Amino acid sequence: MALRTGKGREEPRIWTRPLRPLTPATTHGFHVIEFALVYLGVTLRPWQKWLLIHALELNEDGTYRFRKVVIIVGRQNGKTKLIEVLATWWLFVDSQSFPDHIPAHEFLVLGSAQDRDTAKKVWRKVLDRSNPEVLRWPDRFTPAERAVLVPVLAKQARTPTTTNGSEAIRLANGARYEIAALASGGSRGDSTARAIIDELRQQTNWDGWAAFSKTLNGTFNSQLWAISSAGDARSVVLADLRAAAIATCAAWDDYVAKGLQSVEDFANEHDTANGIFEWSAHEDAAIDDPAGYFQSNPSIGFGYNVDQLLSDLASGEPEAVTKTEVLCQWVQTLVTPYLLPADWAACADGPSESGAGGSRIVPGTPIALGVDTSTDRKMTYLSAAGWREDGLPHIEVIAQSAGMLWLAPLVEKVAQRRPVTAIGLQPRGCPAGEFAVPLQQLGLPVFEVGGSHLGAAVGQLKDRVEAHTLRHRAQPALDLSASGTTARKVGEVFFLDRDGSAVDAAVLISASNALYGLVHAGDVLATSHYEDHGLVVA
Numbered sequence: 001m002a003l004r005t006g007k008g009r010e011e012p013r014i015w016t017r018p019l020r021p022l023t024p025a026t027t028h029g030f031h032v033i034e035f036a037l038v039y040l041g042v043t044l045r046p047w048q049k050w051l052l053i054h055a056l057e058l059n060e061d062g063t064y065r066f067r068k069v070v071i072i073v074g075r076q077n078g079k080t081k082l083i084e085v086l087a088t089w090w091l092f093v094d095s096q097s098f099p100d101h102i103p104a105h106e107f108l109v110l111g112s113a114q115d116r117d118t119a120k121k122v123w124r125k126v127l128d129r130s131n132p133e134v135l136r137w138p139d140r141f142t143p144a145e146r147a148v149l150v151p152v153l154a155k156q157a158r159t160p161t162t163t164n165g166s167e168a169i170r171l172a173n174g175a176r177y178e179i180a181a182l183a184s185g186g187s188r189g190d191s192t193a194r195a196i197i198d199e200l201r202q203q204t205n206w207d208g209w210a211a212f213s214k215t216l217n218g219t220f221n222s223q224l225w226a227i228s229s230a231g232d233a234r235s236v237v238l239a240d241l242r243a244a245a246i247a248t249c250a251a252w253d254d255y256v257a258k259g260l261q262s263v264e265d266f267a268n269e270h271d272t273a274n275g276i277f278e279w280s281a282h283e284d285a286a287i288d289d290p291a292g293y294f295q296s297n298p299s300i301g302f303g304y305n306v307d308q309l310l311s312d313l314a315s316g317e318p319e320a321v322t323k324t325e326v327l328c329q330w331v332q333t334l335v336t337p338y339l340l341p342a343d344w345a346a347c348a349d350g351p352s353e354s355g356a357g358g359s360r361i362v363p364g365t366p367i368a369l370g371v372d373t374s375t376d377r378k379m380t381y382l383s384a385a386g387w388r389e390d391g392l393p394h395i396e397v398i399a400q401s402a403g404m405l406w407l408a409p410l411v412e413k414v415a416q417r418r419p420v421t422a423i424g425l426q427p428r429g430c431p432a433g434e435f436a437v438p439l440q441q442l443g444l445p446v447f448e449v450g451g452s453h454l455g456a457a458v459g460q461l462k463d464r465v466e467a468h469t470l471r472h473r474a475q476p477a478l479d480l481s482a483s484g485t486t487a488r489k490v491g492e493v494f495f496l497d498r499d500g501s502a503v504d505a506a507v508l509i510s511a512s513n514a515l516y517g518l519v520h521a522g523d524v525l526a527t528s529h530y531e532d533h534g535l536v537v538a
Contacts, residue, residue: 105174
């Protein structure tokens with residue numbers, strides 16, 4: 001791969017356009033670049049300079065255009081150094097920008113990540129630059145610690161608080177830099193003027209973000225930077241923020257870039273206070289395409305360790321990790337699914353685009369059903385299993401809907417239309433166990449897939465998929481569940497992992513229960529109960 005001879009792209013692939021030409025009068029980026037060089041001795045890389053110039057764009061009144069900035073870039077490209085420089089400038093320079101609106105003693109820079117240790121890495125670097133204790137007692141510090149100190153900054157600082165859980169850098173004017181763990185909700189508290197969230201992709205729910213972002217809402221001219229590599233199906237916060245920002249970029253292309261609307265009119269009608277700057281390979285770029293690495297790793301050719309990258313690739317690093325953390329391509333899941341995608345695809349026998357053909361159970365023959373519900377009780381799935389004419393078992397999802405109350409009446413109707421020899425479900429440890437009694441009261445043949453049967457059902461599903469002795473109709477809901485459902489090992493037995501999977505495992509579990517019931521609940525002949533193989537979605 002020709003990575004040693006090329007250079008990374010300075011400009012991101014996806015980015016929010018400026019509202020006016022960017023000059024030292026219209027963005028603070030130039031000032032941060034000069035500060036880094038003159039005071040910190042740091043020559044920033046081209047992409048870092050480009051980002052600071054664009055992300056620190058100013059409104060005409062001198063306030064920041066962007067209240068929230070989302071940056072997506074491949075790992076090891078210098079984001080920690082960038083954050084260190086920016087946080088230091090915010091604390092020592094920007095804290096004095098609007099004394100009438102936010103005096104320095106109310107100015108708080110808050111750094112956060114999934115855990116305090118990650119957030120502390122940048123905080124520690126800023127402290128190393130400005131620790132007044134080094135000036136007072138130089139003999140207590142190593143030559144390396146004395147070398148990185150910036151005396152002019154240290155003279156403005158007060159004794160820091162380094163106690164774990166209370167870390168704070170304080171200046172003589174009262175400005176502070178503190179840290180918090182986003183996952184713990186530790187960001188609740190004082191109003192925040194500037195904020196940094198590292199690795200936003202780790203946020204799998206909105207709780208931490210909601211607590212953190214609200215600390216900026218009541219602060220004049222506040223700004224939040226969220227920086228990360230790409231995410232997967234669990235990265236709900238990053239995914240939603242990214243989607244909203246990209247939608248605004250697309251609207252700009254449709255109206256302003258095509259000359260249909262002025263910049264001023266566009267700004268009046270759209271949210272222009274959220275920006276995105278994403279260095280990423282195109283979604284369709286192959287994992288061995290050098291162009292993708294240059295686009296997602298702007299530091300290549302500017303100090304980036306290409307040898308380490310090549311070593312990681314040669315060592316067999318999982319493809320999903322490379323796509324997400326190096327190429328910044330979004331993937332459905334970072335974990336290895338229990339059923340290998342290639343084997344699952346080999347078992348597919350879906351219909352044509354017209355809906356005709358595809359795998360089917362012999363019409364009129366008995367079927368087995370399987371049911372399961374998501375752990376949050378929001379969705380329930382009903383699957384069927386039966387035998388094909390060639391003797392192979394067939395599975396498919398035949399109904400899915402919100403909640404649980406609809407299932408028993410529908411199963412009763414299915415059983416009235418054709419023979420049902422078993423209804424497989426897990427009797428304990430999950431919401432679907434509640435179906436056992438009402439289904440039995442309807443006189444339906446409940447088959448409990450619990451105890452030793454639970455591991456056996458999962459294992460035999462995998463055996464058939466690996467041997468390609470199973471067929472399914474390539475349904476999106478079932479395919480998605482199969483692509484991201486993982487397994488956990490208890491003793492020597494594997495179970496499908498409801499909580500640890502990036503997708504809803506209940507879909508695949510319902511199909512597994514149906515298959516196990518088909519094979520083990522007696523002499524079952526079975527078939528898909530709808531001859532047109534329609535999926536009921538309420």
